Amino acid sequence: xxxxxxxxxxxxxxxxxxxxxxxxxxxxxxxxxxxxxxxxxxxxxxxxxxxxxxxxxxxxxxxxxxxxxxxxxxxxxxxxxxxxxxxxxxxxxxxxxxxxxxxxxxxxxxxxxxxxxxxxxxxxxxxxxxxxxxxxxxxxxxxxxxxxxxxxxxxxxxxxxxxxxxxxxxxxxxxxxxxxxxxxxxxxxxxxxxxxxxxxxxxxxxxxxxxxxxxxxxxxxxxxxxxxxxxxxxxxxxxxxxxxxxxxxxxxxxxxxxxxxxxxxxxxxxxxxxxxxxxxxxxxxxxxxxxxxxxxxxxxxxxxxxxxxxxxxxxxxxxxxxxxxxxxxxxxxxxxxxxxxxxxxxxxxxxxxxxxxxxxxxxxxxxxxxxxxxxxxxxxxx
Numbered sequence: 001x002x003x004x005x006x007x008x009x010x011x012x013x014x015x016x017x018x019x020x021x022x023x024x025x026x027x028x029x030x031x032x033x034x035x036x037x038x039x040x041x042x043x044x045x046x047x048x049x050x051x052x053x054x055x056x057x058x059x060x061x062x063x064x065x066x067x068x069x070x071x072x073x074x075x076x077x078x079x080x081x082x083x084x085x086x087x088x089x090x091x092x093x094x095x096x097x098x099x100x101x102x103x104x105x106x107x108x109x110x111x112x113x114x115x116x117x118x119x120x121x122x123x124x125x126x127x128x129x130x131x132x133x134x135x136x137x138x139x140x141x142x143x144x145x146x147x148x149x150x151x152x153x154x155x156x157x158x159x160x161x162x163x164x165x166x167x168x169x170x171x172x173x174x175x176x177x178x179x180x181x182x183x184x185x186x187x188x189x190x191x192x193x194x195x196x197x198x199x200x201x202x203x204x205x206x207x208x209x210x211x212x213x214x215x216x217x218x219x220x221x222x223x224x225x226x227x228x229x230x231x232x233x234x235x236x237x238x239x240x241x242x243x244x245x246x247x248x249x250x251x252x253x254x255x256x257x258x259x260x261x262x263x264x265x266x267x268x269x270x271x272x273x274x275x276x277x278x279x280x281x282x283x284x285x286x287x288x289x290x291x292x293x294x295x296x297x298x299x300x301x302x303x304x305x306x307x308x309x310x311x312x313x314x315x316x317x318x319x320x321x322x323x324x325x326x327x328x329x330x331x332x333x334x335x336x337x338x339x340x341x342x343x344x345x346x347x348x349x350x351x352x353x354x355x356x357x358x359x360x361x362x363x364x365x366x367x368x369x370x371x372x373x374x375x376x377x378x379x380x381x382x
Contacts, residue, residue: 011085013078015041016092020076028053028069039067039078039085043092045178049171096177109134111205112313115197115230117141117189117221118211119165121153121298122235122305126209127169128155129306131176135313138173138182139200140166141189153295188212189221201228203251204316207309210234215262222249222258226377231312234258235305241293242343243350244301246332247362248308249375250315255330257375261362262331297336304334304356333357 019025019041029050030042042050054067056076063070067080078085112135116123119142127138142165146156150165160168166184173182183200185192189212200206208225210218210233218234225232226249233248247262249255304324311325334357337343338350364370372379 009037011037011039011080013039013041013085013087015076015087015089016043017089018092019044020087020089021074023071023074026056028056028067032067039080043178046171046174049175092179108314108317110136111202113137113139113200113202113206114309114313115139115141115200115206115208115221115225116169116211117209117217118213119169120144120150120211120213121155121295122237122302123209123211124155124165124169124172125299125302126211126235126306126309128172128176129303130309131173131180133310134177136177136180137200138170138180139185139196140169140182141185141187141192142166143187153293153298189217189224192224197224197228201230203229205313206230207313208232209309210236210258213237215258218247219259223377225249226251226257226375227381229381231315232258233305233309233312235302237293237298237301238343238346239293240343241297241301242335242337242347244298244305244334244336246301246305246308246328246334248312248330250312251378254373255375256362256364256369257377260364260366260369260375263365293336300336300354301334304328304332328356328358329360329362331360331362333360 022044025044028041029047030040030053031050032039032053039053041053054064054069057063057068057070059070059072061070063079063082065081067078069076069078078087114127114130114135114137116127116138119127119140123142127140131138144165146154146160146163146165146168148161151157151161155172156165156168160171164184164186166186170182170184173180183196185196206228208221208230210221212218215236218236222232222234229251231248231250233246235244235246237244247258249257307324308328311322314320314322315325335347335350335353335355337353338347338355340348364375366376369376
C-alpha cells in the first residue's frame with residue numbers, strides 16, 4: 001500500500017500539433033507545473049508570456065540533463081533527466097473550442113469580427129466572452145491605461161496595471177485563442193483611421209460594440225457601422241449600475257439608428273454621460289457623484305448584451321437558433337435593483353430586481369427617416 005501512495009507521477013508534455021511539425025522552432029517556452037508534472041508548451045503566438053523551458057536539439061546532439069527536445073526524422077521527442085516523456089498533442093483551434101460544438105458553428109464563428117469601442121469593465125468582458133465563443137478577429141479601441149482602481153471591475157489583473165487597456169485585453173484574448181487576429185488602436189473612436197476600418201470590416205461578418213461611458217461615442221460608432229453595412233450594439237449603464245440599457249442596429253432591417261431612436265439620451269433615461277477620468281483624478285473617491293457599480297451588476301447586464309451580439313453575428317445563418325434576438329426589442333433596459341436607496345428614484349419604474357424589458361419600442365425621431373422607414377445615414381450610404 002505504501003508503494004501505491006509513493007508512485008511518482010509520470011511527466012508529460014502538452015504541445016500543439018502545429019508546433020510538433022514546425023521545423024524552425026529552436027527553443028521551448030511555457031510553464032511547468034510541479035503538482036501535475038506537466039510541461040505546457042505555449043503556442044508560438046504567446047511564447048513571450050512563458051518561461052524558458054529548454055532547447056530543441058539536433059539529431060546528433062547529446063541529450064541534456066535538464067528538460068529538452070530532440071528532432072529525430074522530423075519528429076520531436078521530449079526528455080527530462082535523459083528519460084523520454086509522454087507527449088499529448090492537440091489541434092490548437094479545434095481543441096480550444098471543442099466544447100462549443102453543436103451549440104455554435106465553430107468554422108463560422110472563426111470568421112466573425114468585433115470592433116470593441118472601449119476596453120474597460122464592459123469592453124473587456126465582451127472581448128473575452130466573444131473570444132471564448134470562437135470570434136477570431138478583434139479591433140480594440142481605447143486610449144486609457146489600466147490602473148489599480150480598475151481591477152475590481154476589469155477582466156485584467158495586477159500584472160497588466162500600467163499598460164494600455166487595449167494591450168492588456170489583447171493578451172487575454174491571445175491566452176484564450178493564440179491564433180486570433182487582434183488589432184489595437186490607442187485612441188477614441190472618433191480618431192480611428194479609416195484605412196484600418198477599411199481593411200478590417202467585412203459586411204455581415206462585423207459588429208461594432210459601443211462600450212464607452214457616453215452616448216456621443218455610441219452615436220458616432222453607429223454612424224460608422226452603417227457606413228460599413230455592419231451591425232452595431234451599445235451597452236450602457238445608469239448610475240451605480242442600478243440598471244443598464246442595450247440598443248442594437250442591424251443593417252437592412254429598416255430600424256432607427258442610435259441617434260434617431262435615442263438622440264444623446266438627456267431625456268430618455270438616467271444613463272450616465274460622466275467622464276471616467278474623474279476616478280483617477282479625485283483625491284477623495286467618496287466625493288465622486290457618479291459610481292459605476294460593482295462588477296457583478298455590470299457583468300449581469302453585459303452578459304445579456306453578449307448573448308445578443310452572438311445572435312446578431314449569426315443573424316444571416318438560417319440554421320442558427322437565436323437565444324434572445326427574437327424575444328428582446330431593439331432597445332432593452334435591464335434592472336439590477338428596484339430599490340431607490342440604491343439606484344435613485346428612476347428605478348421605481350421596475351416591478352422587481354433583475355427585470356428585463358421586452359416591450360419598449362423606439363421609433364424614428366427624424367421626420368424624413370420616419371417617412372422613408374429608413375435611417376438617414378443608411379439612405380446616404382445606400
